[in-house]
Amino acid sequence: MAYTSYQKKKEFDEKWRGVEVLDGEVKEEMDRLTRGSMGMNEKRMQLLDAEGFVWDPLEAQWFERLQELKDYKMTHGDTLVPKVYPANPSLGLWVGNQRTTYTIYQKKKEFDEKWSGVEVLDDEVKEEMDRLTRRLNGMNEKRVQLLEAEGFVWDVPAHIWESRFQELRAFVALNGHAAIYRRKRGPYDLLATWASTQRRNYIKRQNGQLLDSVGFAWGKYKNTRVRRTLC
Incomplete structure (x- = not known):
C-alpha cells in the first residue's frame, strides 16, 4: 500500500x-x-x-505461471494446457483465465476506440467501461505479447480445426482423395472422427438453410400478430 x-x-x-x-x-x-x-x-x-522484495504479488504470480507455461511447452511442444491438468491444476485454470481476459481486453480496446474523443459519456457507457476494466484481471498489451511469443493459442477450437484441415490436406496429397472414414485402430482415427463431424455439421447447415427458406421459427416466436399453431 x-x-x-x-x-x-x-x-x-x-x-x-x-x-x-x-x-x-x-x-x-x-x-x-x-x-x-x-x-x-x-x-x-x-x-x-x-533484498529482492516483491512489490506486486499478483504480478509476480503471473510471471511464475508464465514460466510454468514455458516448462510445459518444453515438455509437450505446445501451450495447449488442458483445463483439467492434474500435474499442475493451477496452470490449467490460469491458461483458461488468460483466454477469457484476452477476450475482455479486446472488447475493452474496441469500446475505447469507439468512444475515444467523446468528451461527455452517458452513465450506461461509463458503467460498461468500468465493468470491462474490472474484468480485465491485469491483462494488457505486454502480457499479450509475452504469451504470443510462446505461441499461445487464444482460440483453441479454431486452432484445432485448422490443424485437422492441414492434416486432411496432407492425407489428400498422399492418397489422392479425401474419402477418409474411421476404421478400428486405424492410423487416421482422429482425422477420420473430425471428418465425420464436418459431414454432420454440413448436413445440419443444409437442413438449416432449407428450414430458413420457409421462415422456420428457431426460438420463441415474439410476433403476437401471427397466430401460433399448437399441435
Missing part, C-alpha cells in the same frame, strides 16, 4: 509541478497520498529492492 501510494504521489507531483496555485481538491489528494505513503522514499525502496 505504501509503495503504491508513493508511486502515485510521484506521478501526481510530476503532473502538478510548476503550478503555483492549486485548488482545494488537488491539495487534498496530495495530502491523502502523502499520508498513504507512510514514509516510503527512494532510500527505503532501494533497501527493499536489494
Whole structure:
C-alpha cells in the first residue's frame, strides 16, 4: 500500500509541478497520498529492492505461471494446457483465465476506440467501461505479447480445426482423395472422427438453410400478430 501510494504521489507531483496555485481538491489528494505513503522514499525502496522484495504479488504470480507455461511447452511442444491438468491444476485454470481476459481486453480496446474523443459519456457507457476494466484481471498489451511469443493459442477450437484441415490436406496429397472414414485402430482415427463431424455439421447447415427458406421459427416466436399453431 505504501509503495503504491508513493508511486502515485510521484506521478501526481510530476503532473502538478510548476503550478503555483492549486485548488482545494488537488491539495487534498496530495495530502491523502502523502499520508498513504507512510514514509516510503527512494532510500527505503532501494533497501527493499536489494533484498529482492516483491512489490506486486499478483504480478509476480503471473510471471511464475508464465514460466510454468514455458516448462510445459518444453515438455509437450505446445501451450495447449488442458483445463483439467492434474500435474499442475493451477496452470490449467490460469491458461483458461488468460483466454477469457484476452477476450475482455479486446472488447475493452474496441469500446475505447469507439468512444475515444467523446468528451461527455452517458452513465450506461461509463458503467460498461468500468465493468470491462474490472474484468480485465491485469491483462494488457505486454502480457499479450509475452504469451504470443510462446505461441499461445487464444482460440483453441479454431486452432484445432485448422490443424485437422492441414492434416486432411496432407492425407489428400498422399492418397489422392479425401474419402477418409474411421476404421478400428486405424492410423487416421482422429482425422477420420473430425471428418465425420464436418459431414454432420454440413448436413445440419443444409437442413438449416432449407428450414430458413420457409421462415422456420428457431426460438420463441415474439410476433403476437401471427397466430401460433399448437399441435
